[in-house]
Amino acid sequence: MASATITPLAALRALREHLIAGKNVSVEDEFLVFYDVGGTENHRLPKHSATAYYSKKLDKSYDLLAVYTCFKHETLSFSDYVLKCREEKAAMVSTVDKKELVAYLKGDIESSLQILDANGQPTTKRGEKDRRSGAKKTREDAKESSSVKKRKMLQEQEKEQEQPRPQKQDKTLSQMETEAKMKRMMDKEYVIRTRTTVLDAHKTKFDNVIQTLELVNAETKEKIEKATKASALVATTTARKNNCRYID
Template sequence: MAAKEDAPLAALRALRAHLIKGKPVEVEGEDLVFRDASGSELRRLPKHSPTAYHSKKLDKSYDLLAVYTCFKHADLSFSDYVLKCREDKAAMVSTVDKKELVAFLKGDIDSSPQILDASGKPTADSGEKDRKTTTKKTRDPEDEARAAKKRRLAQEKENHRHKHGESHKTPQELKQDEQMKRITDRECVNRTRTTVLDAHKTKFDNVVKTLELVNAETKEKIEKASKASALMATTTARKEQLPLHRLVKEKILGTPIIVVPAGFSDLFTMLNAKDFLEDGVYVSNMQKKADGHRKQQSMMITHEEDGHVYTFKIVDTVNRFRDKDWRSVVGVIVSGQSWQFKGWKWKFPLEVFKKVCGVYIYNQGSQLNPEIKQWDVKVLMIHPDKRHLDKVAAKEFWRYLFAFIKHKLQ
């Protein structure tokens, strides 16, 4: 190990030592502040200063803020962790790096191959060496004294036996034998292991009553638990038996809303969404405009599913939405751009798709937007030269939407 530890490694070890002690860490402006239990500042480091912990996949190290944010939100799910990273404006630690980093910060492990020194080499060996040295240095002086005394007595005993033979006892052993003899001479045998098993009574009425009481209490608890389980099963069965059209009518205030993209260059807009959703036919925006159709602010469409007709409201803007409107939003046709969700009640697309059914439709041959792969949306494809496949895509859209609605409302 070098005489002076390099800064990234020192920063990582300083943060780890502070977290292991359970002391608070706060983010203040551009700094990460280490405090003691009373809240007094102990140390301050730039939050974006690099650490010695490197990514497995990318040739880069994580900064202090990313490392601390990973530790702080270690128990969250991946999607919630991503949201917290965006809120804290921190770099995200990848899933393959997260587990080992958290284990290192908690003190479960003392080193990692991903911790590199200034020369780019792992510090695992040096970490092991430091740990052994520290353990040796911090050993209790009293323990050392006891160990030395034990070694000295053992050596004296060995020398005595070597000199006088194995059968000859040391003065200390003779003294111990004398003390034990005085104790055993005064012993009076009261009960033995045989007599202690003898019972003066042949009836155990008290024991039987206790067992009966315990059995009665256990039986009562089992009966109560069975009744509760039966009631819960009945309630669940009733919920599952409730038809979809009843769920939509009773739990959605007003008309269910589907939001479509607002850009004219998007595949689906207010001009052609009705043709696709109602009739399963795709007509381009250019064709609709050439035919004299104009964009409406909103429109109603109907769809029949399992013998019941459902009505949906189609819009492409949410600027004037109130809480009642947001509760009615059930689906969105995704354009592939995150700015589509600007002005929405939920800040990030990941939050949107927890509440609303997302569907992305694209033309075969066109490039799939990379962001789509990170979102929880249904991806459908239509073929520019095979219009009969439009109905297949439309049918799949409705199947996925109704499955999402049923799961959400139940």
């Protein structure tokens, strides 16, 4: 259902409230159609209805279609935006007006000096706008400061995690002292030397090795001689016994 005649300021505010609420808007023939949350048509306005948003360069206001097209394609590059305006047959919003207009439609700012009333006067005074802008800037600065603090804290935590942790000592001080005592005790122990261990002794010299070999050889020779004599004695005794047996 088409709405009755609407003032430029009311048309602009109606579009702004609808967009801030996240409700859908579409262009159908010669109308700008406003839908509710459920997708049902709420009302419609002539798309070329004048709004209260005036251009800084031109002494005229933008119509509803120009304002909505600017909002809908705010992320496009300038050249792509120009093509869209030609395609949708919408008037272009100047680049000097675009930023503040989009901010107003999003609800980032409450008013603008470019929004004029029926008498052609700004609907907000410059001082009031400056105060609102200052309050918004203060909130943004506080938010940015909080973000910086959080970012700094995260960086410090990452640095702490990257620092190498001290390696765990393999042995405690008490264990090292105990081992030192045991070593001193072992050094004082008497080592029994044999023909085998003498070769492994830490004080072994070449002369000692030769003497040891000579000693081993002498002992071996002595054992062989004793074994030979014992064998000979056994053989002699056996022969005598056999001779005595034959004589008998």
